[in-house]
Every structure is written in C-alpha cells, then in structure tokens.
Amino acid sequence: MTAIDTERRVEAAGLRSGNCQLAPRNESGNPLLNKLAHFSGFNPACAPTVDRLFRRTAIVPRHRDILSEGSQADEIVLLLRGWAARYKLAHDGERQILSFLLPGDVFPSHPLPVGVIDYGILALTRCTIKTATAEAFDHAVLRDADLARAFWWLSIQDKAILRAWLVNLGTRSAYARIANLFCELAARLRLAGVIDGWVFDLAPTQEELADAEGLTAVHTNRTLQQLRTDGLIKLDKRRLTILDSARLQRAGDFDPAYLNPGGRAPIHLF
Amino acid sequence: MTAIDTERRVEAAGLRSGNCQLAPRNESGNPLLNKLAHFSGFNPACAPTVDRLFRRTAIVPRHRDILSEGSQADEIVLLLRGWAARYKLAHDGERQILSFLLPGDVFPSHPLPVGVIDYGILALTRCTIKTATAEAFDHAVLRDADLARAFWWLSIQDKAILRAWLVNLGTRSAYARIANLFCELAARLRLAGVIDGWVFDLAPTQEELADAEGLTAVHTNRTLQQLRTDGLIKLDKRRLTILDSARLQRAGDFDPAYLNPGGRAPIHLF
DNA sequence: CGGGGTGTTGAAGCCTGTCAACAATTGTGG
DNA sequence: CCACAATTGTTGACAGGCTTCAACACCCCG
Secondary structure: OOOOOHHHHHHHHHHHOOOHHHOOOOOOOOHHHHHHOOOOOOOHHHHHHHHHHOOEEEEEOOOOEEEOOOOEOOEEEEEEEOOEEEEEEOOOOOEEEEEEEOOOOEEOOOOOOOOEOOOEEEEOOOEEEEEEEHHHHHHHHHHOHHHHHHHHHHHHHHHHHHHHHHHHHHHOOHHHHHHHHHHHHHHHHHHOOOOOOOEEEOOOOHHHHHHHHOOOHHHHHHHHHHHHHOOOEEEEOOEEEEOOHHHHHHHHOOOHHHHOOOOOOOOOOO | OOOOOHHHHHHHHHHHOOOHHHOOOOOOOOHHHHHHOOOOOOOHHHHHHHHHHOOEEEEEOOOOEEEOOOOEOOEEEEEEEOOEEEEEEOOOOOEEEEEEEOOOOEEOOOOOOOOEOOOEEEEOOOEEEEEEEHHHHHHHHHHOHHHHHHHHHHHHHHHHHHHHHHHHHHHOOHHHHHHHHHHHHHHHHHHOOOOOOOEEEOOOOHHHHHHHHOOOHHHHHHHHHHHHHOOOEEEEOOEEEEOOHHHHHHHHOOOHHHHOOOOOOOOOOO
8 A cells, every 4th residue: 555545545535525416426525526526517417428438447557657658548548546647758758747637537538540649658656547448439439519518628627737847947946936836736636635634645746846847856845845934735645735725825826727727706715 | 011921821721731621612711711621520511601601801900909808798700811819807906818819710709799808809900800799600500510620629629728828837937838829829820820931920819928927027028049059040020930849849849639639630730 | 785866065257138328220290 | 000008028236935955842653
C-alpha cells in the first residue's frame, strides 16, 4: 500500500456529495460524474452512458507510464483513484509537467482518433483506471448531443486550467506559483468529490512539483519552507494541510471561477 | 493604413494554395478552410456550411478589445485578417498573453454557451472578423458530426499550442523561447495559407512579445539583438525574416508535429 | 540493515528584472 | 507638409530571484 491514499476517501465522497441521483448504479461515487454534476448543462440522463462507456478496469503501479509519449492512443482512460501527471520532454531532457490528473479526469478527452500523442502520462501513485475503446467513445460522443456537451465542457475546463498554468509560469514568483497550485489542487479534488476539508495527500514529489512550476527542486524546497514558516500550509510526509486558505488564495492570486466554465455562481470552494 | 499588412497577402494565398475545391464560393481563400484542409478527417462537403456560419463582417481597429475579459460571449468570431492576442491579467496588473491569434483562428471555438469568459482578446492590428451567433454555431456543431470533428480538431490543435507554450515558459531560456515562438508563428501562418516563404509582418510589439514569453520588454529587446547578431533573423520595422530556419528551429527546440494532430505525415514546414 | 529515492541546507554565480535615459518611429492635428 | 506628442525600440548599470553544485539527513522498501 502506498503512502498516498487520496483513494480511500473516494467512498466517503460518494455518500457525502448531494448528487446520488446522477449515479444510480454506483453508490460509491464516480468522480467523473461528481465533476459533471457541476456543469449546469449536464443532462443526468446520460450518466449511465458515461458510466457504461468505461468498461475495463486496470491498476497501474506508481511511476509507470499510463500513456507514453509517441504512442498510439487507441484507448480513452478514466482515472478513478490516484494521481497522474501529463508531461512533455524538451530536447535537452528537461521535463515539463503540463497538468496533474486527479480522480475523475479523462485522457485523451476528445472524440477523435488522434493517433500518436505528443505527451506522456505518468502515474504518480498507484492508479486505478477504467478504459474505453476509442471507437466506442468517439461514436458515443459524436452521436449523442448531451454527451458531446458534457465532454466539450470537460475540454473547456481542461483548457482553462492550462491557461491558468501559463499565467502562473509567465507572471508569478515561485512563492505565488506554488500557493496557486495548491489552491487549484484543493479546488479540483473538491470538485471531484474526493476531499472535504483542507487536508489531502500531495502525490507529487518536490522534484515533480518543480517540473510542473518551471523551478528547480532546490528552490521549490526553499519556497515550501517559506510557505510553512508563514503559516499558510503544513506539509509532512506528503500530507498537505492548508492552514489559512484565505491567505494562501491571496498569495497565489487564485480565482476559482475558471474551474466552472459557464457556471453562473462560482463554486463555493474558498 | 497600418504598417502591418500580413493582410495584403491573403488574396495571393487563396490563389496559391492547392485546395480551391474546398472553398468553391470564395476564390480569395478562407484561412479557416485552409487550416482545416490539413485535417485528414475533414469532410470537404461541410466547407460551405463552415463558410456560411460566419455571416456578419466587421472591422476592429488596432489595440481595441474584440472580446473583453468578463464579458458575455454570445458570438463566435472568425479572424479573417490581422493579428490578435488572447490575454489574461493577473491581480497585480501584469498581463500574460496566452496565444497569438492569426487569420483562420476562431474564438471561442467550442459549441457551448459559456457565459462570462475569463480572458480578453485584443486586436494587435486592424482586424477583419466574421461572426456567427452562438446559437447557430452550437446548433450546427452539435448536430453535424463532420462539423463536430472539424471543431474538435481545431480545439485539439489549440490545446497542443497551449501545451507547447507551457513547455516554452517552463523549460527554456529567453533565447530559445523567442526562437521557438517565431517558428510556431511561421508554421501557423503557413498552415492558414497566409505566407509562403520566410518573411512576415510580426504584429506584436516587443512589449507584447515579452508579455507572451514571460519576459520583460527590455530583456526581449536584448534577446532579439542576439538572434540578429547570430544571423538567425532579420527584424526591421516589425517585418521579420527568418534567415536560417534550420538553426532557428534547433535554437528553439521546435518540433512542428503538434500543429497537425492526428496527421500521419508531419506537415512540411521546416 | 543497507541502499536508493527524497528532502534539506549552504555558497556562489548567472540569467533576467528593474530603473533610467535617450533614440527612433509612428500617429495626429494644424 | 511640418511640428509635436505618444508609442516603441535601444542601451547601460545595478540588483535580485532563481539556478547550480555539492554535501548530508531522512525515510521508506526490499
């Protein structure tokens, strides 16, 4: 058993979240459906279809590629438990992590047989995944308008997260970048119904955090110390506690609105 | 008349590009259709539909917002001529440019009434645009599978560009970042059928380039000098000439594959 | 119990930012 | 068409955030 056990809380989330009607067959809670429940245009009727699309379950050990850069993507993957990272290698071997994938995330999340993919997906913890064949997925999403809307929404959200990362790297200091990232992760875990409060297991190592934020591991370490001594977070053995969410949010210039595209009311996360 | 006249070459492009059959009604060449012609799954039959979607033509002067951050996006915009930039302001007023928009680009390019948008679109030159109502666009894209595929492809390409920018900001030096950007712009202008060789008008000012690359205007200037003295580019009065494409590509660690998602053969750009 | 992965700390240097002044260019109005 | 103002580009000196290199401590796992 790994030390990272965001996974254990999945069951509790299913009971807690108020959208049981969305997953009638699945009392334990499907994090993807939890996410979609925040989409105002989501048609609950297609929840079973979403659920049925991903048939095959598999377990991927930590630090194994789920998808490799340059491979053929003939399966669509739904991450059920655990953390993963989408990354890309620059020519000199430097690695950029493009996004952290949390329970409920789907990749690649578009209905187009896209052939060779230009990034890799790495399991940061032991992951439980479910897969759909690309054909079945493409067919379903292109035929059913409700399903199409749902996956367009996921795609828009995904792009908004990417843009937020670009702003993070382009305009903010190391301190603000990391504060911002922690806010994003907390908010997204909440959207997926995986956590409740301000504590969660932070799967990435400091080196992986560094590769995500365009920093070195050393400087990431020093910055984390700073966040600790400022009383914003507690971080021990990869368990992160957000001690002062308001100040962390301000430090990271974090605005959660982008996580709920099209939503009238911003989700109550902070 | 502005000094930036990438626009003038649009007509020529229409005659030159070998896909006249895709735009039967439009001898002058629709840059969006030029782009889509590179998508192997594109059904030429829906070209007229694409063309007919965007009815209203408008002109936007330089340095005016086409879409403002926080506004309601009830229209879909197709950029026909000129350059624009998608940007986002951080809380302290710092601006991050998220992408440069070239002829043939559409925004927002998804069939979902997304309400308030979290970025702005700024005209970097005088722009000619065509607009579609969100309703008509949504309806058409959600109903027609071929059209859906086309816009999914555009969306995937867009996301790939975003990812490339993230790698750029996260892993590369100022010198490599700018080299990479110039490669991308040349490649995309070529995809849209707007240029032919290695010369084009670079609409953004050095300050705008800086805001795109996460640098200061001063350092961008110095880096451009370096690129000049190294004989990679010529840049005078915003007219950019790529003098040595092979070395520029190496300096920027640029791989054009991501611009043609799903394409078997990478486009012949470099 | 030992070893590799991970976290921590120090010192030195460099890439990039900041501040400031000026030149060149573009746009505007008389 | 010229004169003026505003924007954009250029250059220098200096400062600082982050990187690099290196060593060591810790912890988990076999």
